[in-house]
Amino acid sequence: MRTPDFDIYKDLLRERSGLFLTPDKSALLEARLSPVARKWGFESLEAMTAALKENPDPHLIIRIVEAMATPDSSFFRDGRPFDYFRETILPRLMDSRKKERALNIWCAAAASGQEPYSLALILKELEEGPLAGWEIRILATDISTETLQQAGQGVYSQFEMQRGLPIRFLLNHFTQEGEKWRLHDDIRRMVEYRYFNLLDSMTDMGKFDAVFCRNVLTLFEDTRKKDVLERLALQIEPGGFLALGTSENADTLPGLFTPCPGQPGLYIRS
Amino acid sequence: MTKTCLIVDDSRVVRKVARRIVEDLGFACEEAENGKLALESCEKSMPSAVLLDWNMPVMDGIEFLRRLRDMKEGKSPAVIFCTVENTAGRVRQALEAGASEYIMKPFDGEIIQSKFRLAGLIE
Numbered sequence: 001m002r003t004p005d006f007d008i009y010k011d012l013l014r015e016r017s018g019l020f021l022t023p024d025k026s027a028l029l030e031a032r033l034s035p036v037a038r039k040w041g042f043e044s045l046e047a048m049t050a051a052l053k054e055n056p057d058p059h060l061i062i063r064i065v066e067a068m069a070t071p072d073s074s075f076f077r078d079g080r081p082f083d084y085f086r087e088t089i090l091p092r093l094m095d096s097r098k099k100e101r102a103l104n105i106w107c108a109a110a111a112s113g114q115e116p117y118s119l120a121l122i123l124k125e126l127e128e129g130p131l132a133g134w135e136i137r138i139l140a141t142d143i144s145t146e147t148l149q150q151a152g153q154g155v156y157s158q159f160e161m162q163r164g165l166p167i168r169f170l171l172n173h174f175t176q177e178g179e180k181w182r183l184h185d186d187i188r189r190m191v192e193y194r195y196f197n198l199l200d201s202m203t204d205m206g207k208f209d210a211v212f213c214r215n216v217l218t219l220f221e222d223t224r225k226k227d228v229l230e231r232l233a234l235q236i237e238p239g240g241f242l243a244l245g246t247s248e249n250a251d252t253l254p255g256l257f258t259p260c261p262g263q264p265g266l267y268i269r270s
Numbered sequence: 271m272t273k274t275c276l277i278v279d280d281s282r283v284v285r286k287v288a289r290r291i292v293e294d295l296g297f298a299c300e301e302a303e304n305g306k307l308a309l310e311s312c313e314k315s316m317p318s319a320v321l322l323d324w325n326m327p328v329m330d331g332i333e334f335l336r337r338l339r340d341m342k343e344g345k346s347p348a349v350i351f352c353t354v355e356n357t358a359g360r361v362r363q364a365l366e367a368g369a370s371e372y373i374m375k376p377f378d379g380e381i382i383q384s385k386f387r388l389a390g391l392i393e
């Protein structure tokens with residue numbers, strides 16, 4: 001792709017979704033956007049670029065942003081963060097919220113739903129025990145409506161089912177439908193899906209006891225990342241939990257987030 | 271002590287592929303091409319893990335597992351099925367017989383690693 005064309009997409013994506021494209025992503029950009037151009041009836045990617053310059057159709061822009069979102073995920077991704085949440089964070093939250101008996105959890109880049117459903121599976125197991133009678137809310141948001149729709153159905157391929165999901169969960173909470181597996185409604189309904197762009201104002205989102213914002217900020221510029229984390233901090237109760245990806249950190253904001261010892265990417269809201 | 275894994279599959283190719291993946295996870299591997307030979311191997315030396323096919327001649331995986339769990343030290347190894355059998359009924363049968371985890375073929379390195387982690391075999 002020619003540099004001026006590349007720059008059009010680079011600016012657009014940086015502004016719309018925070019995605020920061022380095023020049024080495026030119027081939028990726030072409031691979032992802034060519035199908036969009038075809039679908040929209042353009043003769044070529046160049047033709048779509050020219051049209052965008054001329055008259056930036058907001059619907060087309062949404063599709064471009066979605067095409068560049070990378071919704072890869074897996075159940076209990078990386079294992080440890082979810083163990084830590086269950087074993088260490090949850091008991092603390094249950095203690096601090098024992099009067100209200102309510103937990104508010106937000107997955108802020110939920111992709112195809114494995115992350116919020118992993119949390120739902122953990123919480124479901126406690127529903128008959130220590131969490132009996134608690135009001136549990138899991139809000140799952142993403143910028144890609146296409147991905148959200150898929151997440152809401154709770155249907156996964158055999159391949160997706162094998163990455164990170166303990167087999168007893170497959171047996172107890174999914175039903176086989178041909179080549180796919182469908183999550184049972186009782187778990188599916190524990191998660192509420194909604195469109196939300198992390199660049200937008202969060203002040204109406206309410207306060208959360210735990211926020212999972214994993215493997216998305218890594219794609220943002222440092223200043224952007226810091227801005228999102230600062231605004232996220234305002235939505236997390238003091239003593240609440242923040243989970244980033246295991247290769248991400250909030251070290252630029254020591255006053256807002258205290259690292260959980262030995263747990264990369266996990267923080268307590270100061 | 272090095273951890274050991276017994277790889278049980280009637281296909282030499284599958285054993286070879288699996289072995290390379292499991293060795294990369296830090297295990298010393300033994301191989302067996304059916305349940306009977308696998309039991310003999312366990313009698314000689316009980317492994318930390320067994321990666322187990324279901325359908326094999328002479329003795330199949332589920333029969334091997336039941337007999338293994340009846341052996342003196344036979345409760346200790348984590349047993350991970352790795353099979354084309356992919357129905358919930360089969361999974362239930364395997365867990366009831368004492369399987370620790372279950373892989374539906376085809377598999378790759380990431381899936382084996384993920385399942386070994388779930389079975390508590392690696393960090």
Ligand SMILES: C[S@@+](CC[C@H](N)C(=O)[O-])C[C@H]1O[C@@H](n2cnc3c(N)ncnc32)[C@H](O)[C@@H]1O
Pocket residue numbers: 016017018019069070071072073074077108109110111112115141142143144147196197198199213214215216245
């Ligand atoms: C790699 S996935 C991470 C999924 C999950 N959190 C995990 O760790 O497995 C990244 C997700 O972030 C979403 N995303 C990208 N930019 C976003 C933004 N500005 N606001 C909200 N979500 C965004 C993408 O659509 C994609 O689904």
